[in-house]
Amino acid sequence: MRQKVLQLLKDKSPAHISGEEMARFLGVSRTSVWKNIQALQLDGYYIESSPRLGYRLTGVPDLLYPAEIIKGLQSRIIASAPELICYFRQVDSTNTALKNLADQGAPEGTIAIAEEQTGGRGRLGRSWSSPAGKGISLSILLRPSLAPGDTPLFTLMTAAAVTQGINNVAPGLSIGIKWPNDLLISRRKVCGILTEIKAEADLLHYLIIGIGINVNSKLEDFPPELKKIATSIYLENNKTEVSRQKLTCSILQKLDDFYRRYFLEGPGFILAEWKKYNITLGRKITINTFRDRITGTAVGLSPRGALILEEKDGTRREFHSGEVTLR
């Protein structure tokens, strides 16, 4: 009902609509309309009321409400219906929340989205800072019938999709992808991706792609230890805020496009899309694995997304995991 009241206000905006008219249209009491208006105001919607004219919507908060996200979205799998979007004002971690839903059988395309994470996680057990209302914390549940070894492709896919999603909303930013999936602007991290999987040896049960983006964070929003290595779209975009709603919608659209394209075209296009934003290949790098620390030139990607490194003596090695430092 709340969403229906909101829709009527939106349809009529910037004009007024009376409580009586809404009550009649929706087949409910005027008291019910009034209660829903109050709830919407609590949610942050700006609704003016004047005794004779009725109600008027004058502003929509930039919060990640499912109804706002889904508005411009034309996806077929990811967040393709309102019931596939789990929204949290605050959550420990969207990945953890979505994992619980996945274990209970949530369908492919379900997403978890939060204004704030209290225990946001990054790769290798690190934490991820996500203060309220400044960033986007978004997790996506996919269930492709593939082997666990195919997972890295989806991480590369996500990195490319998020880059394009940001570019659509804030054109002109120079975003580069450091292998496998760090989005950097002027060498600082603007987005991190954490993909987690549950699988048999040769079959994925599900994969959860967690995306954390620093959107409208000011410098003071970053903890001291991150000020030099992290940035936000706002900071790089002439200190202009971007709509988190539009950005989320843009990213979900790209992810849905890419994910469906993968099944039509195979993995080749993912590598090609990723390479458009590549700042790793062709460079001298050091890779830290759990056993080694090797320096060489990043010369390419394997068909499954591994990084191919050429050492000084010309030997080539494939890396399926590791932490890259650009030299």
Added chain:
Amino acid sequence: MRQKVLQLLKDKSPAHISGEEMARFLGVSRTSVWKNIQALQLDGYYIESSPRLGYRLTGVPDLLYPAEIIKGLQSRIIASAPELICYFRQVDSTNTALKNLADQGAPEGTIAIAEEQTGGRGRLGRSWSSPAGKGISLSILLRPSLAPGDTPLFTLMTAAAVTQGINNVAPGLSIGIKWPNDLLISRRKVCGILTEIKAEADLLHYLIIGIGINVNSKLEDFPPELKKIATSIYLENNKTEVSRQKLTCSILQKLDDFYRRYFLEGPGFILAEWKKYNITLGRKITINTFRDRITGTAVGLSPRGALILEEKDGTRREFHSGEVTLR
């Protein structure tokens, strides 16, 4: 205390030891000794008592008690200490039980072992029949710092280790491995392996290798639908029972050897060990994937354990998952 009483009985067997002597040695009351003897008898140990001579151990049940399993085992990682062995008379699934322990931080090398599974699981959501006391249901927790795509190697490793473990205890059986990990004797399945993982895109958090072996099952122990496709060591071993304790110990020993060797020598030796029992390569096969059904000749393994199939027209393809039928 129960284990200490058992140890004293074993040390003295086949001679008697008096309750008084045990009480004195262990620093407990004679009543305590007596209660522990009763508990051991309930566990299936054959203990004679005679009023003047005391107690005498005359038989040990072929149950998978940690104290019995660990006796001859010289492992360094897998089940290398009694507290790493979780024993169940009955459990829904040893993989599920061990997964819960793993999520709570159980260390590498922890195993779960059960006399009976009420909800044993196989690959691709299938069930696995494991009646009480006839088979071995065993799950092993490993935490190698590797990528999810390396998982299939450990499945192949397990198939080879179990084959050798069985050969040590029941020599002369002709066990063949159908890719990736079905152990067959005369085309019937004697052992199934279900490997499950939790991981990030490029780092395993843990892998759980579940092993189900039909050891002393008679034909009537199999459900009707399995009589033609399953077999047991007993049935293939001239209807002679083998010790489940010894077999478990033998398999754990081989797995521990192989797992440590992997880190010293790399994956090459796993492929070589696997190939010793190969009944897939060099044969005409059909592979069912989630999308295709392809017939061709199995010509080799990729370095990461994928099956390489050559089609009629000479094109070669790699398969990371799928169900193989031997033609």
